[in-house]
Amino acid sequence: MTTPLKILISGQHGQVSRELQQRLGDLGELVVLGRGQLDLSHPEQIRQQVRAVRPDLIINAAAHTAVDQAENEPELAFAINARAPGIFAEEAQALGVPLIHYSTDYVFDGRKDTPYVEDDEPNPLGVYGQSKLAGERAIREVQGQHLILRTSWVYASHGKNFLLTMQRLLQERPELRVVADQIGAPTWAGSIANSTRALIERWLAGRAGAWGTYHLSAQGETSWFGFAQAIGEHLLANGKPCAVLQAIPASAYPTPAPRPLNSRLDCSRLAREWGVTQPDWHSALRECLAEQG
Template identity: 80%
Template structure:
């Protein structure tokens, strides 16, 4: 079974896609379509590619993730984050195969005092969150076999993310002010890829849980300030320079797109239905940092 499975992955250089390419080795044939081969804003091209490759599984790891930029280009964000996933779902259903799609904590407004469950009503604050929610709804409307995995605060050793930005800035600046009242779980792209592999293996073994929407983040919680502190501790442990950190309110650091103050996602349903659990965020961060060396 494993050698026969053809897995089509959208996105090539994104954080999650790069980890998937590494961690899904041995599960089957990986067909990775970057922007050059597949423009997600082009519905006809999406259909053509899926029909020519005829995969046994589709993983949509591509997205328009520039949160602030999305405010200025809603049409592009919706084409890639909303329309494209719906088309992928239609093609997957026509082939009778599963679709795995990644979504975000930004579908919520962050006003809930406790972690969000899959049953909580979404209420996105900006264009990015609204486009990702529309993508979820488009997939659900098609139906079929799908997993929508909502994650948060994704980082890795490549691309543009908080970890790499902080590693650079903490060594360049004497003092940094970091938002301390936005709470969430920093989630390593490697964790997402490992969990995706575990889900595929359960499906292949005939032990799939229910299809639908699930939350998938690292365990535990912190603030951006706490995340920066953890990154700084590693720099100091390596004898490198590290800025003095000061916690501030999100209101003191205005951005074009409003962020949810509470990004915590309750991931217990994924464990219950699919028996897939995530590591603590600090443990995953240590693993990611160890791989940088």
């Protein structure tokens, strides 16, 4: 493969897509297709766009990520999260190019006591996780060159996410109750994009590892409560008001879609196969906050 590349990125305004756009531009031409150009619930649109663009690499950074909303619209969730990835995989294979696709810790039920490895048996608790798992399987069935990257607790300085919600609520309220018994690794979308670039560079250099499914989340672990504490500490350090935090169990904060209590992902396979590692969640959060200003 000679550069410059032509990279097709599905999704335009999503957290990971925006970070990819910032970090991949110098690799070649980025063809970024948002909802206005590409409706992932319409298979023929996907085929037409891929065949028109004829990219050297496809990155599917779009998804139906509204976890609770998915419970009420399973058909749409499965169209976007399950059927669309399979079509991208078919079109990528037809062109003889790789597909990079992002999945989630929600394919697991969270009942394991230790971090999940790639070969653990999935058992999603809700429609979102079920649809994402179906998307993984659709890609694997095609048997083309692909990377399925499972990540967790994604946040950024833009979009809708836990970081931005906490920054607002911690300054608006005197007291805030946050779940403390769900454990995982908050993962900055910028880190995901950096790792994606590193994977692309290794592929271009002829040093690609095995294609397949990998875990890609920040190092370390915490709870949503611990994540909120770190956000609050940053607010206080910058002279801003901060609510008093109260730890609660997930059972005290019921949601339409149940969440796994253990979202920890073992990312050692990606380091071993591709030489790509993630920063600790604390350091990534600091970098994101510094970028936020």
